[in-house]
Amino acid sequence: MLQISKRGLTMPASPIRKLVPFAEAAKKRGTKVYHLNIGQPDIVTPQACIDAVKNCDVHVLEYSHSAGNESYRKKLTEYYAKNNIDITANDIIVTTGGSEAILFGFMACLDAGDEVIIPEPFYANYNGFAVQADVKVVPISSTIETGFALPPIEEFEKAITPKTKAIVLCNPNNPTGYLYSAAEMETLKNIIIKHQLFLFADEAYREFCYEGQHISAMHLKGAEQHVVLMDTISKRYSACGGRIGAFISKNKSVMDAAMKFAQARLSPPYYAQVLGEAAVDLPDDYFDTTKAEYKLRRDTLVAALNKIDGVFCPNPGGAFYVMAKLPIDDCDKFCQWLLEEFSYEGATLMMAPATGFYSTKGLGKNEVRLAYVLNTDAILAAAECLEEALKIYPGRI
Amino acid sequence: MLQISKRGLTMPASPIRKLVPFAEAAKKRGTKVYHLNIGQPDIVTPQACIDAVKNCDVHVLEYSHSAGNESYRKKLTEYYAKNNIDITANDIIVTTGGSEAILFGFMACLDAGDEVIIPEPFYANYNGFAVQADVKVVPISSTIETGFALPPIEEFEKAITPKTKAIVLCNPNNPTGYLYSAAEMETLKNIIIKHQLFLFADEAYREFCYEGQHISAMHLKGAEQHVVLMDTISKRYSACGGRIGAFISKNKSVMDAAMKFAQARLSPPYYAQVLGEAAVDLPDDYFDTTKAEYKLRRDTLVAALNKIDGVFCPNPGGAFYVMAKLPIDDCDKFCQWLLEEFSYEGATLMMAPATGFYSTKGLGKNEVRLAYVLNTDAILAAAECLEEALKIYPGRI
Numbered sequence: 001m002l003q004i005s006k007r008g009l010t011m012p013a014s015p016i017r018k019l020v021p022f023a024e025a026a027k028k029r030g031t032k033v034y035h036l037n038i039g040q041p042d043i044v045t046p047q048a049c050i051d052a053v054k055n056c057d058v059h060v061l062e063y064s065h066s067a068g069n070e071s072y073r074k075k076l077t078e079y080y081a082k083n084n085i086d087i088t089a090n091d092i093i094v095t096t097g098g099s100e101a102i103l104f105g106f107m108a109c110l111d112a113g114d115e116v117i118i119p120e121p122f123y124a125n126y127n128g129f130a131v132q133a134d135v136k137v138v139p140i141s142s143t144i145e146t147g148f149a150l151p152p153i154e155e156f157e158k159a160i161t162p163k164t165k166a167i168v169l170c171n172p173n174n175p176t177g178y179l180y181s182a183a184e185m186e187t188l189k190n191i192i193i194k195h196q197l198f199l200f201a202d203e204a205y206r207e208f209c210y211e212g213q214h215i216s217a218m219h220l221k222g223a224e225q226h227v228v229l230m231d232t233i234s235k236r237y238s239a240c241g242g243r244i245g246a247f248i249s250k251n252k253s254v255m256d257a258a259m260k261f262a263q264a265r266l267s268p269p270y271y272a273q274v275l276g277e278a279a280v281d282l283p284d285d286y287f288d289t290t291k292a293e294y295k296l297r298r299d300t301l302v303a304a305l306n307k308i309d310g311v312f313c314p315n316p317g318g319a320f321y322v323m324a325k326l327p328i329d330d331c332d333k334f335c336q337w338l339l340e341e342f343s344y345e346g347a348t349l350m351m352a353p354a355t356g357f358y359s360t361k362g363l364g365k366n367e368v369r370l371a372y373v374l375n376t377d378a379i380l381a382a383a384e385c386l387e388e389a390l391k392i393y394p395g396r397i
Numbered sequence: 398m399l400q401i402s403k404r405g406l407t408m409p410a411s412p413i414r415k416l417v418p419f420a421e422a423a424k425k426r427g428t429k430v431y432h433l434n435i436g437q438p439d440i441v442t443p444q445a446c447i448d449a450v451k452n453c454d455v456h457v458l459e460y461s462h463s464a465g466n467e468s469y470r471k472k473l474t475e476y477y478a479k480n481n482i483d484i485t486a487n488d489i490i491v492t493t494g495g496s497e498a499i500l501f502g503f504m505a506c507l508d509a510g511d512e513v514i515i516p517e518p519f520y521a522n523y524n525g526f527a528v529q530a531d532v533k534v535v536p537i538s539s540t541i542e543t544g545f546a547l548p549p550i551e552e553f554e555k556a557i558t559p560k561t562k563a564i565v566l567c568n569p570n571n572p573t574g575y576l577y578s579a580a581e582m583e584t585l586k587n588i589i590i591k592h593q594l595f596l597f598a599d600e601a602y603r604e605f606c607y608e609g610q611h612i613s614a615m616h617l618k619g620a621e622q623h624v625v626l627m628d629t630i631s632k633r634y635s636a637c638g639g640r641i642g643a644f645i646s647k648n649k650s651v652m653d654a655a656m657k658f659a660q661a662r663l664s665p666p667y668y669a670q671v672l673g674e675a676a677v678d679l680p681d682d683y684f685d686t687t688k689a690e691y692k693l694r695r696d697t698l699v700a701a702l703n704k705i706d707g708v709f710c711p712n713p714g715g716a717f718y719v720m721a722k723l724p725i726d727d728c729d730k731f732c733q734w735l736l737e738e739f740s741y742e743g744a745t746l747m748m749a750p751a752t753g754f755y756s757t758k759g760l761g762k763n764e765v766r767l768a769y770v771l772n773t774d775a776i777l778a779a780a781e782c783l784e785e786a787l788k789i790y791p792g793r794i
Contacts (some may be wrong), residue, residue, distance in 0.1 A: 002593045002622060005562075007530075008505040008654030017463070017660060045458045054451050054667065061442045061672075062640040062692030066414070095639065096493050099662040107529060108405040112509060132504055133404075134531065165402075197401045225399060241458040241667035243493065244638075257405030263523030265415055265496040270638035271450065271668035275458075 002012055007134075012127045015356025021058075023338035023350050029074035033339070033345040036370040039174060039320065043238040043290055045275075052278030053271050064267040068094020068246075072277045076246065079280045083206065085218040085229075086320045091248055093258055094268045098204050098232030098245035099125065105228045105247065106133035109198050110165045117159050118168040119151055121175050121323070121357030121364060123202070126168060138164070139359035144325050144367060147314035148176035150184040154192050166198035167191070169217065172205045172318025175369040177298075177359045179317030182215050189220040198254075199223065202230045205319035207287045212317055224250040231274075231352060235320075237279045242272025294320050297372040304383035305370075308390060320372050323354060329395035331355055331368050337393060344388040347381065366397075370394035406674040409524045412753025419736035420747050430736070430745040431758030431779035433767040436571065436717065440635040440673075440687055449675030450668050464656060465491020465643075469674045469743040473643065476677045480603065482615040482626075488645055490655055495601050495629030496522065501691035502625045504645065505532035507562045507655035513597075514556050515565040516548055518572050518720070518754030518761060521564060535561070536756035541722050541764060544711035545573035547719075550586040553588050564588070566614065569602045569715025572754045572766040574695075579612050586617040595651075596620065599627045602716040604684045607692045610715055621647040621760040630669075632674045632717075639729045640667025643696070655668050691717050694776055701780035702767075705787060717769050720751060726792035728752055728765050734790060746776065763794075773779035 016037055023033050041149030042375035067073065074091035095101040102125075111118060112134035118126060122137035130137045140155045142148040156167075172179045178186075180279050192199045196323060217227045247258050298315070302322060305313040312325030328334045331353035338348050354367035372379060390396060413434055420430050464470065470486035476482050492498040507513060515523060519534035524727075527534045537552045539545040552563075566585060569576045573693035577585075589596045597616030614624045629642035644655050695712070699719060702710040707724030725731045728750035735745050751764035769776060787793060 002595065002648075004654045005504070005506055005508045005511070007508055008651075008657070010663070011504075011654060011657040013657050014463075015659040040459055042457060045457050050455055050458075053455075057442050058447050058638075060437075060439060061447075061669075062437055062638045066411075097663060097665070100413050103662075105698035106404070107408075109402055110609050111402045111404055112531060114402070125661045125663075128657065132529075132658070132661070134509060151495075158577070192554045198399065239458045240460045241455075241664065243664065243666040251399075252400050254405075257401045260405070260408040260525065262410040264408070264522045264529075265500075266494060266522075267638060267640065269640040269669060271492070272458075298698060349452065 034349040089120025101230035103245040170202040431746040498644040500625035567599040574713025
């Protein structure tokens with residue numbers, strides 16, 4: 001019998017995208033849908049970056065070096081130096097989005113059956129890369145009550161087995177927005193050194209910190225051989241469609257292995273490397289406006305949510321997401337109901353059910369993630385929709 | 398101990414790129430190097446494609462649909478219709494190069510430990526994708542004496558086990574240039590139907606056929622559910638750096654599974670989709686000039702090689718590669734020697750040792766692959782270098 005693989009069957013579908021048909025149907029009925037469900041920024045891509053692509057004179061659109069254009073890698077070291085991350089061009093492999101950097105890390109550092117510890121809730125696509133690499137995700141739960149702070153060190157110690165090879169940390173965090181403190185990063189450093197683990201640091205939202213300082217995993221002194229940075233320009237410059245990221249490590253064995261995976265796929269995309277190279281020369285205050293806008297949105301959204309009866313939303317330090325606890329039975333049902341059966345003044349809202357971000361079955365059933373990628377007027381209107389919806393949702397508890 | 402994965406260790410390095418440092422050293426010494434080693438066309442990317450990127454007005458460089466822009470997928474159906482391949486936009490997932498299409502196919506259709514049959518010599522990176530998917534490559538040898546025709550059906554029957562799930566066919570072939578006949582395609586069809594296997598069809602060089610007609614795997618009547626087309630615009634429009642390919646199948650289960658892998662990596666690169674969309678509207682005679690040029694080069698190279706004492710080079714029907722048998726002990730040593738120790742009138746040549754294309758140890762030791770991606774003057778000069786080199790190479794047999 002002609003059959004697809006068990007891996008293909010096991011591979012998780014995107015927990016967010018499964019609601020898309022319901023959103024499309026709502027729009028066809030004439031309902032306006034506020035999209036708070038995905039991390040697609042509405043911020044305009046910097047004109048200097050767009051112009052760099054427009055002005056690039058290509059005669060033969062050749063393969064780049066498998067590690068990415070040397071000029072781009074050299075330029076990137078300037079960007080990292082500004083963030084107190086001291087690396088050379090040889091410590092960088094340019095990847096096709098942060099996604100590919102995550103895949104390379106799983107493939108190069110973990111074998112089938114190995115375990116990777118990830119504080120949950122976590123970015124759902126880690127599950128997909130784990131399936132591809134045949135790696136087991138071991139979650140450690142963080143909770144909305146603590147604002148999703150790093151779970152206590154004892155939880156890590158309990159979860160570590162002889163098969164544990166790595167910890168993934170997304171900082172600032174998607175989906176929680178949590179910004180890990182210097183003390184928490186130090187705790188992590190001690191764990192990875194004590195147990196000889198890799199630390200996969202997903203810092204896609206490095207620039208988006210509203211209170212406190214971002215501590216990169218690359219700043220952890222003495223852990224240089226353990227850290228693999230999985231980076232991307234997608235959120236930083238609102239350039240998601242370019243598909244350019246970076247795999248960065250000081251560990252030569254890791255880099256050599258990752259390079260073989262990079263060679264197999266030949267090269268990262270050319271045009272967005274040009275865009276990324278131009279982005280490094282943006283004025284130093286480039287992020288100020290963007291950050292101010294996101295901070296205003298966050299403050300607006302968090303305040304509006306906490307005003308709703310029965311809703312709790314911690315105020316996160318970074319990224320552009322908040323998690324909220326709602327007085328509902330089941331977030332998957334609720335999010336679908338919002339699209340299928342609800343509207344208020346001709347509108348409804350789309351959110352990401354939190355269950356998709358938890359690996360432990362049953363967790364997150366009364367939580368949702370909201371991405372504040374809309375302007376404050378839209379955010380306030382969406383929050384009003386939510387308030388009205390919660391008044392009449394049959395599964396309210 | 399902090400260690401990379403066995404997978405990372407097992408992952409093969411590019412057999413071609415390992416010679417790069419020797420080529421760089423030769424150039425530093427002032428030696429001109431004729432690059433016949435890689436399939437990077439020197440043909441100029443069509444201006445209409447380049448202009449489409451230059452003129453595209455991007456405000457927010459958003460993620461594409463995970464399956465690729467709908468407008469591009471719809472446009473692609475026109476291209477395939479011209480090639481008598483009748484598909485809809487829903488049969489297409491736009492991928493990051495042909496590479497990602499191959500990876501998706503291995504992941505979606507094969508499990509760890511499953512076997513895939515590939516006529517050797519074959520495109521070396523299949524090995525890399527097999528390692529990532531933990532799949533076993535089972536080679537069936539084709540030989541230079543037959544010009545690398547499809548091995549007899551008995552060889553397939555002997556190789557098929559209960560673990561065999563797929564056959565990979567690259568047509569026209571890289572590295573051999575061989576163009577499979579209608580009769581050979583029919584043979585393959587019978588095998589995949591009889592044994593309920595997938596046929597992974599890598600048709601990256603579809604346009605480059607100099608004698609005879611290209612028979613796509615998508616033309617095989619009755620095998621529609623078995624065939625997965627792994628395509629790319631890289632060679633077709635000399636757009637290797639764009640990183641745009643396509644995963645195409647009429648098999649809904651396969652498409653659904655592949656779509657989950659596509660969702661995990663979010664989207665293919667945006668700009669090169671714009672380029673690819675414009676390419677479909679190139680005039681129908683666009684390929685005529687390119688093909689005429691490649692045919693001239695092939696004829697020039699094959700004639701020049703066969704004139705050299707002890708060299709045999711079959712005349713292949715497609716792609717832009719030839720394989721040649723040389724009177725040498727070891728192609729890896731010889732190719733390195735050419736770069737390290739030889740020059741003739743200030744020049745040498747770089748070729749791909751054929752051992753990298755064979756999976757069976759010991760095969761291909763006296764063969765090399767030459768890519769005719771240089772103009773005829775350079776090809777003749779390179780052939781002259783080769784002739785002189787063979788006169789004095791210490792390992793000549």
